[in-house]
Amino acid sequence: MEPGGRATIRDVALRAGVSVATVSKVLNGRYGVAAATAERVKQVIEELGYEASLVARSLRNVSTNVIGVLVADFEPFSTEVLKGAADAIRPTGFELVVYSAAGHAEQHPGWERRYLSRLSGTLVDGAVLVTPTVTDLEARVPVVTVDPHTGPVSMPMVDADNLNGAKTGVRHLLDLGHRRIAMITGRNDLESAVLREHGYREALADAGIPVQEELVMPGGYHPSIARESARRLLTMPERPTAVFAASDLMALATVDVARELGMDVPGDLSVVGFDDVPESVRVSPPLTTVHQPIHDMGQRALEMLVRLIRGEEVQTHVRLPTRLVVRQSTRAV
Amino acid sequence: MEPGGRATIRDVALRAGVSVATVSKVLNGRYGVAAATAERVKQVIEELGYEASLVARSLRNVSTNVIGVLVADFEPFSTEVLKGAADAIRPTGFELVVYSAAGHAEQHPGWERRYLSRLSGTLVDGAVLVTPTVTDLEARVPVVTVDPHTGPVSMPMVDADNLNGAKTGVRHLLDLGHRRIAMITGRNDLESAVLREHGYREALADAGIPVQEELVMPGGYHPSIARESARRLLTMPERPTAVFAASDLMALATVDVARELGMDVPGDLSVVGFDDVPESVRVSPPLTTVHQPIHDMGQRALEMLVRLIRGEEVQTHVRLPTRLVVRQSTRAV
DNA sequence: ATGAAAGCGCTAACAT
DNA sequence: ATGTTAGCGCTTTCAT
Numbered sequence: 001m002e003p004g005g006r007a008t009i010r011d012v013a014l015r016a017g018v019s020v021a022t023v024s025k026v027l028n029g030r031y032g033v034a035a036a037t038a039e040r041v042k043q044v045i046e047e048l049g050y051e052a053s054l055v056a057r058s059l060r061n062v063s064t065n066v067i068g069v070l071v072a073d074f075e076p077f078s079t080e081v082l083k084g085a086a087d088a089i090r091p092t093g094f095e096l097v098v099y100s101a102a103g104h105a106e107q108h109p110g111w112e113r114r115y116l117s118r119l120s121g122t123l124v125d126g127a128v129l130v131t132p133t134v135t136d137l138e139a140r141v142p143v144v145t146v147d148p149h150t151g152p153v154s155m156p157m158v159d160a161d162n163l164n165g166a167k168t169g170v171r172h173l174l175d176l177g178h179r180r181i182a183m184i185t186g187r188n189d190l191e192s193a194v195l196r197e198h199g200y201r202e203a204l205a206d207a208g209i210p211v212q213e214e215l216v217m218p219g220g221y222h223p224s225i226a227r228e229s230a231r232r233l234l235t236m237p238e239r240p241t242a243v244f245a246a247s248d249l250m251a252l253a254t255v256d257v258a259r260e261l262g263m264d265v266p267g268d269l270s271v272v273g274f275d276d277v278p279e280s281v282r283v284s285p286p287l288t289t290v291h292q293p294i295h296d297m298g299q300r301a302l303e304m305l306v307r308l309i310r311g312e313e314v315q316t317h318v319r320l321p322t323r324l325v326v327r328q329s330t331r332a333v
Numbered sequence: 334m335e336p337g338g339r340a341t342i343r344d345v346a347l348r349a350g351v352s353v354a355t356v357s358k359v360l361n362g363r364y365g366v367a368a369a370t371a372e373r374v375k376q377v378i379e380e381l382g383y384e385a386s387l388v389a390r391s392l393r394n395v396s397t398n399v400i401g402v403l404v405a406d407f408e409p410f411s412t413e414v415l416k417g418a419a420d421a422i423r424p425t426g427f428e429l430v431v432y433s434a435a436g437h438a439e440q441h442p443g444w445e446r447r448y449l450s451r452l453s454g455t456l457v458d459g460a461v462l463v464t465p466t467v468t469d470l471e472a473r474v475p476v477v478t479v480d481p482h483t484g485p486v487s488m489p490m491v492d493a494d495n496l497n498g499a500k501t502g503v504r505h506l507l508d509l510g511h512r513r514i515a516m517i518t519g520r521n522d523l524e525s526a527v528l529r530e531h532g533y534r535e536a537l538a539d540a541g542i543p544v545q546e547e548l549v550m551p552g553g554y555h556p557s558i559a560r561e562s563a564r565r566l567l568t569m570p571e572r573p574t575a576v577f578a579a580s581d582l583m584a585l586a587t588v589d590v591a592r593e594l595g596m597d598v599p600g601d602l603s604v605v606g607f608d609d610v611p612e613s614v615r616v617s618p619p620l621t622t623v624h625q626p627i628h629d630m631g632q633r634a635l636e637m638l639v640r641l642i643r644g645e646e647v648q649t650h651v652r653l654p655t656r657l658v659v660r661q662s663t664r665a666v
Numbered sequence: 667a668t669g670a671a672a673g674c675g676c677t678a679a680c681a682t
Numbered sequence: 683a684t685g686t687t688a689g690c691g692c693t694t695t696c697a698t
Contacts, residue, residue, distance in 0.1 A: 006450060006473050008691060019669045024693055034667060051450035055388050056691030059674050074419035074429075079412040086407035089435045098431040102422045117384035120339060122675080140339050278611040341675060352685045357677055365683060389675035392690050455691080670697080681686070 007048040016044040027052060058123050067305060068124035069098045070115050070132075076277050077294060078130050081146055084298025085128060092306050097124065110134050116143065126309045128301045129155075133189070142308035144301045150191045156308065158301045158318045162192045162274075165290040165322030166199025167206075169272045170244050172288070172324055174207050176332040178242040178270060182233045184219035184226050184254065186246035193221065196246045196274060215240055219250040226250035230257040234269070241269065241333050248273035248280045248289055255283070255329065266331035276325055285328035293320045340381040349377040360385060391456050400638060401457035402431045403448050403465075409610050410627060411463045414479055417631025418461060425639050430457065443467050449476065459642045461634045462488075466522070475641035477634045483524045489641065491634040491651045495525045495607075498623040498655030499532025500539075502605045503577050505621070505657055507540050509665040511575040511603060514542075515566045517552035517559050517587065519579035526554065529579045529607060548573055552583040559583035563590040567602070574602065574666050581606035581613045581622055588616070588662065599664035609658055618661035626653045 009027075013020040018037060025033050026041040033041075044050075058064040069085055071078040082098060089096050099119060101111045112132040116139045120127065126142040136154040137143060145157045173181050183200045186193025197216070204211050214236070217229035226245065233240055234257060245251035251273030258269045265271055265285060273280060273289035280287035297320055304314045342360075346353040351370060358366050359374040366374075377383075391397040402418055404411040415431060422429055432452060434444045445465040449472045453460065459475040469487045470476060478490045506514050516533045519526025530549070537544050547569070550562035559578065566573055567590060578584035584606030591602045598604055598618060606613060606622035613620035630653055637647045 006453060009693095010691080020692080021669055021671095021694080022667085025668090028693075030694090032667060037667080049446060049450065051447045053392075053455045053691055054451040055392050055455035056674095057693080059386075059388050059392055059676090059690090060692045060694085061674090074412070074415045079407070079415060082407045082412060086433060086435055094435070096431075096433040096435045098429075098433070100419060100429040100431070102419055102427070102429045113382065114384045117339060117382065118387040122386045122388035278615075282611075282614050342677095343675080353676080354678080354685060354687095355683085358684090361677080363678090367683060370683080386675055389690095390677080392674090392692090393676045393678085394690090668698080670695105672693105672695085674692090676690090677688105679686105679688085682684080 006053075007050040009050075009052065012041065012044050012048060012050050015048070016041045054123075063125050064123060065094055066097055066124050067094045067302070067309075068119050068127040069096065069130065070112055070119075070127055071098060071100050071130045072111060073102065074100060077147075077275075080294040081128075081130050081298035081301070084295040084300075085302040086298075087295075088299040088302040089306075094125070094306065113137055126305045128298075128305055131190075142305060144305045144308065146297050146301045147192055149189050150194060153317075156304055156314055156316045156318075158297045158304065158320065159192065160292040160294075160297060160320050161322050162195035163199045163202070165274065165292070165324075166196040166244070166246075167203040168199075168322070168324045169274065169288075169290045170200050170203035171207075172326065173242045173244065173270060173272060173330065174203065174209075176242075176270065176330060178333055179209060180212075180215065180238070180240040181242045181244060182215040182217065182240035184217055184229050184233075184243060184245040184250050186219060186221045186250075190221070193246055200244055219246060221247050221250065223249050223253040226253040227257055230254040231261075234258060234261055234263065242271070242330070243269065244272045246274055248275045248277045248287060251287055251289065251329075252279065252283060255285075255287075266329050270330040270333075272330060281327070288327045288330040289325055291323050291325045293322070296320055339386075340383040342383075342385065345374065345377050345381060345383050348381070349374045387456075396458050397456060398427055399430055399457050400427045400635070400642075401452050401460040402429065402463065403445055403452075403460055404431060404433050404463045405444060406435065407433060410480075410608075413627040414461075414463050414631035414634070417628040417633075418635040419631075420628075421632040421635035422639075427458070427639065446470055459638045461631075461638055464523075475638060477638045477641065479630050479634045480525055482522050483527060486650075489637055489647055489649045489651075491630045491637065491653065492525065493625040493627075493630065493653050494655050495528035496532045496535070498607065498625070498657075499529040499577070499579075500536040501532075501655070501657045502607065502621075502623045503533050503536035504540075505659065506575045506577065506603060506605060506663065507536065507542075509575075509603065509663060511666055512542060513545075513548065513571070513573040514575045514577060515548040515550065515573035517550055517562050517566075517576060517578045517583050519552060519554045519583075523554070526579055533577055552579060554580050554583065556582050556586040559586040560590055563587040564594075567591060567594050567596065575604070575663070576602065577605045579607055581608045581610045581620060584620055584622065584662075585612065585616060588618075588620075599662050603663040603666075605663060614660065621660045621663040622658055624656050624658045626655070629653055 013023045120139045120141040129145045133149045135148045147159045219226035276289045276291035307314045346356045453472045453474045462478045466482045468481045480492045552559035609622045609624035640647045
């Protein structure tokens, strides 16, 4: 063992005067080692601060006792899922490794397939995929997805009730007397975004108000695109009195634009967001928005995964309720 | 290759009618492969959706192009560090794996040593340790620590200016005319907590006010312990008019206790926290607190690590400034 | 009770 | 240009 280097099982074996096989047995509590020998080996392990390499071990073993969470990036949504997953993993005895494309995901669509391929069968016993773009992966380990994109979803999934969340948000505006309600949409390739738009349309339909297509503008979940759309909406001859945005960040952009145009929120314009990100409460006025139980989604996904790994049955689709949080960006007309 | 299973390099070799060595060469862009052969191999790789196992590869290679972040758990502090690290890693081309003890850390002090041992020399080229309890690890890869515990720190580290942050917080109370200022401290084994207490003492000393030891109470960074201390402080015959808590969560606990005792914050009691966690703005009244640039700490730590991996020089200790955020939990006496 | 040896998937030095 | 082989650190038969 080089100075400063990591001790390997061979270093331990050498120093204890036994074979690596014996050390391995001690390590894994297998039978067939004399008490005295085991004791000596343990002592050397202690001295050397030896710890078996996760990599070598998992190359050899079928199971690793490690669960993987794959994320495209660390942003508010994925980190919140992570917290939920961490809470759920505690009692299970599994350990957690999170693997991130670190923003290279856009350049490589299908990152989840590649990552899963790189990790499964070796490093992890199962994986949680957060907002994957590919939804019909086959892996040699169980996989659960959280808030996947559109497409045929062949994997167990956890998502929020985007449809009813959107309906509730729009109905809130309706209840306040708004009739000209615009929407800034998300990305069409995201199942959640599509459902939020459906919710908007259904809420209006339920109220007997025809959807005016010119009031439905793209936002792409991008503040800059949302700004553009907000500007066009708010400078229309007959402008809307309320805007429902498919995400908080887009709602916030809308508030900004309204301000720039000299309007007061909620005085001249009511705005409802979606997600309930931390920022939504830090801004002024605090944003009325539809809360997504992101933490719980992470928790449930992990629980499902563990059941799957243990060979138990699971519900293939868990949909968690959303709820409206009324703050101060909405007001009666 | 079993159906549904992962393809290995052998499957690719077999199907392309070449040796595994050739496939490996194609995979790594090495010379010595005929264009036609390379083409065929690439096609098979495509067909099979083959991706080299990270584990097998890193067992063999010295370098893996992966950076590890080791955290005891996913909580607000560590996830914020993660976001910073993710932002910093983007331009570097490294990928990120986060390994978590998932709450088993308390039971196994020295988790960072074990984890580092399990990962270094194999899975990762370097590691960032978030709030490690052990500060003098030697690993075979570069390591940078974020906000480490007390002790001889032999590794490069990033932390916040806890001393001046605390001084600023206390001085703010002093400026508001407070004289009986209590403190609820953190954990003595944490360098940051010790410095916060020093800052409190220095600020008082600078103002010519002797520290009254009965006003310095333990909080252990634990809301429940903080509650106990707050209760004792606030029921003293000559109770303090202000409390400086070493963390927001303890400050919030103090506010709760004050309420239970029928006091108004900030009317009857001013409270200053430390950290500026998201909750501090969600509560009522929003908390005056000392902001820690956690995101930047993660970013800087990762940048340092990459330099270290590349064999460049780094500053061994980076201390980032804190700043006071005045909200509504403080008022002049 | 102990150890020798094979092999997990991969890369690289060394044949051919 | 291609293949053979050794070996990374570990676990697990299978001998002894």
